[in-house]
Amino acid sequence: MTTSALTPSQHATDNDVDILRTVPARYARLAEELGKRIIGQEETIRDLFVALAVQGHVLMIGVPGLAKTLLVRSLAEILDLPFQRIQFTPDLMPSDITGTEIIDETEPGKRAFRFVPGPVFASLLLADEINRTPPKTQAALLEAMQERHVTVAGQTYALPTPFFVLATQNPIEQEGTYPLPEAQLDRFMFNLRIDYPSRADEVRILMETTSTNDTSLQTVWTGHEMIALQHAVRRIPVVQSVAEYAVSLVQATRPSDNSAPDFVKRYLQWGAGPRASQYLALAGKAFAALxxxxxxxxxxxRRSAKLVLRHRLITNYRAEADNETADTIIDRLLQSIK
Structure with missing residues (x-):
């Protein structure tokens, strides 16, 4: 990997470069603050920050009790962002997310409709157990995640800036759930797999969470500073050879593409679309800034490949029979594409 120093470029202003120079130290502060409440999960914290640095949404998959909700709530506190949490249930309606219009008396004898914003009007939205609600309600997030606005009764309302959706799923209990459609999955930049803590970390969790300690966190970035960071990170250049490598990796996931290896044609029904190439490049910029x-x-x-691709690859019955998963296929792709 090349390790050239952070220097001004024709693609970035002096202010952008100044912002980017501060990223490693400020991220270290952010991780230190989160470490007061979140034990372990260093990679998860890093990957969440990478996505937020380029305005990406994240789907987190892990069993209950791994502090996913606490992590997101703490992150909102450190970034000083308005936070809302929606518990997705089978009876949740789209208006419960986006908001609704009510009849309001403007003056004596006169009434008019007034829009009451829903919880989606927050900078950091936690969609808890997103697959527990029917597709109609899941779709309420589609416009918000892609267009960053919502439409209610023919009126369009802009969402706050910045705006992030962090969603969680329980991989164990699938009864009464509604799998996310591919169009919805494609809106998520990353798919994070959160695993059990190590033995040492679990002992620390037990000791600290069964005491009376109440840890307060300090703000590291503000919302306005996050917007400036996002603009600065996007100005980091991607050279032609790296762009071609990212596209080659994505195209090789498509069974119908001539460049796809035999194991891709054998085990995958569908590969990743062009949005995956864009997200690989954006993630690469954020990792470079860190x-x-x-x-x-x-x-x-390469370090972004599983995060970006694992939820965009659709395996077939042969893959299941041969114990091949999206992650193992991505590992084989990274070895075969030089």
């Missing part, structure tokens, strides 16, 4: 670099290396693309 390491104080002003260039995206192929290694940045």
């Amino acid at each position: 390491e104080g670099r002003f260039n995206v290396a192929k290694e940045d693309i």
